[in-house]
Amino acid sequence: MQIKIxxxxxxxxxxxxxxxxxxxxxxQFYLKVxxxxxxxxxxxxxxxxxxxxxxxxxxxxxxxxxxxxxYLLDEGGKLFTSKEFSEFWQKQMNAGWKQVIxxxxxxxxxxxxxxxxxDGTLSLSKMTFSHQMVRLFLLEQVYRAYTILNxxxxxxx
Numbered sequence: 001m002q003i004k005i006x007x008x009x010x011x012x013x014x015x016x017x018x019x020x021x022x023x024x025x026x027x028q029f030y031l032k033v034x035x036x037x038x039x040x041x042x043x044x045x046x047x048x049x050x051x052x053x054x055x056x057x058x059x060x061x062x063x064x065x066x067x068x069x070x071y072l073l074d075e076g077g078k079l080f081t082s083k084e085f086s087e088f089w090q091k092q093m094n095a096g097w098k099q100v101i102x103x104x105x106x107x108x109x110x111x112x113x114x115x116x117x118x119d120g121t122l123s124l125s126k127m128t129f130s131h132q133m134v135r136l137f138l139l140e141q142v143y144r145a146y147t148i149l150n151x152x153x154x155x156x157x
Contacts, residue, residue, distance in 0.1 A: 001093050002032035003142065006063055007104035008056055009040045011132045023139035030146040035135065036063065041106070049108045057111035060103055069097040070118050073104045073134060077121030082155055085141055086148035104134055 011017055020035055027033040041047065041055045064070055069092065071077075080088060092100050102122070103114065115121075124137050147154035 001097055002034070002099050003027075003102065004034045004036060004063075004068075004099060005102045005104065005135065005138060006036045006038065006060060007131060007135055008038050008059075008106040009131055010037055011135070013132060016132050016136060019136050020139060023136070023143050026143050027139070027146065030150070033139075033142065035139070038063075044106075050111075052106060053108050053111040054113075056106050057113045060110075060114055061117065064101060064117065065099070067098060069095075069100045071100065071102050072110055072114065072118045072121045073102060073124065073138065074109065074121040075123055075126070075128065077123035079123050079126070082141065082144050083148060083157070086145035089142070089145045090149055102138065104131055104138070107131070 011020075024033055024035060038056075038059050041052055041059075044052050047055070103110070103118075105114070110118075124134060124141065129137065144155050
């Protein structure tokens with residue numbers, strides 16, 4: 001199985017980019033993980049919220065295959081403890097999915113076409129984080145999940 005995280009909008013902070021790279025490198029020990037960043041929509045400031053979400057949806061859908069399992073990062077999504085999140089990943093592997101895609105939307109969330117395509121929604125917290133921080137938190141939690149599954153000492157109960 002491989003994991004692909006697709007996010008809208010570049011990160012300007014080199015420190016965050018270095019941390020993404022750190023966790024991506026660590027995760028390669030367990031499975032293939034890719035972070036794909038879609039550039040911000042040009043002229044987004046002149047678009048309505050719904051128009052921006054529609055344009056982002058087109059870009060997301062171009063990157064998703066019918067055979068992919070797709071989960072959205074959404075504030076109303078399912079909350080997990082780190083242990084439960086590791087169990088979620090074990091179920092994904094047991095199901096035999098070739099690729100699981102995690103989508104991080106733009107500032108207004110997702111268009112209804114993305115919700116219709118998604119297999120579920122996940123949440124990292126009830127709090128709101130910047131999209132750049134969500135990428136980091138998600139990568140760290142996926143790494144933590146795989147260390148839990150492998151009985152490694154990274155996670156303490």
